[in-house]
Amino acid sequence: MLHITTGAERRLLLLAWVILILMVAAVNVPLAISKTRSRTAPPLPTTLQLRGADAADRSWPSTTPHADPWPEIEYWQVTRAFGYRHYDARVTRQSPDSNGFTMDVVHLGWPLPVIEHKQMWWDWDNAAFSGPEPDPAPRLLLRGLIGNPLIVGTAVFVVLCLGPYALILLRRLWRARGGDCVWCGYQLKGVSPCPECGREAK
Numbered sequence: 001m002l003h004i005t006t007g008a009e010r011r012l013l014l015l016a017w018v019i020l021i022l023m024v025a026a027v028n029v030p031l032a033i034s035k036t037r038s039r040t041a042p043p044l045p046t047t048l049q050l051r052g053a054d055a056a057d058r059s060w061p062s063t064t065p066h067a068d069p070w071p072e073i074e075y076w077q078v079t080r081a082f083g084y085r086h087y088d089a090r091v092t093r094q095s096p097d098s099n100g101f102t103m104d105v106v107h108l109g110w111p112l113p114v115i116e117h118k119q120m121w122w123d124w125d126n127a128a129f130s131g132p133e134p135d136p137a138p139r140l141l142l143r144g145l146i147g148n149p150l151i152v153g154t155a156v157f158v159v160l161c162l163g164p165y166a167l168i169l170l171r172r173l174w175r176a177r178g179g180d181c182v183w184c185g186y187q188l189k190g191v192s193p194c195p196e197c198g199r200e201a202k
Contacts, residue, residue: 004172021153032109035083061087065132083110114144
């Protein structure tokens with residue numbers, strides 16, 4: 001069997017992967033916080049705006065706070081920028097005496113959202129939709145906290161570590177095909193171990 005890797009190399013690759021994931025995890029939440037936009041900042045252009053049946057196909061941008069489902073969306077809008085997504089979903093008032101349903105959600109973080117700011121309005125006089133806080137505190141999203149370090153850290157690992165290492169392995173395979181030592185390239189001529197580096201040639 002041809003051996004072109006070593007245990008030390010594999011351990012070093014694993015260590016590099018873990019370090020890159022931890023580095024991304026360290027900047028994950030601060031990056032998300034840095035994407036918070038001031039209320040006085042100029043508005044971003046709307047990325048997508050839907051009404052009527054097109055909007056009804058969309059789901060509410062975050063979990064609704066009641067056991068009874070909210071009605072189908074009539075207006076749905078999203079504004080996107082790097083690390084920033086602002087959703088505005090609404091249902092108009094059913095009668096002059098009732099409020100409509102509105103959910104205003106900001107997701108911060110990249111590539112997955114890490115922080116969620118949410119404000120909600122609903123029919124306050126309807127007993128089925130009473131109780132929860134309409135303006136909850138910002139919350140951390142588990143999928144972004146875990147997913148972003150894994151996604152970004154692995155991508156950087158593939159580019160910076162796994163790609164160059166794959167080229168090294170290809171060169172070792174090429175040496176083995178030519179009958180040379182896979183480790184140093186010395187012409188073996190059937191000799192093993194390698195007289196140049198002293199390592200096992202097989």
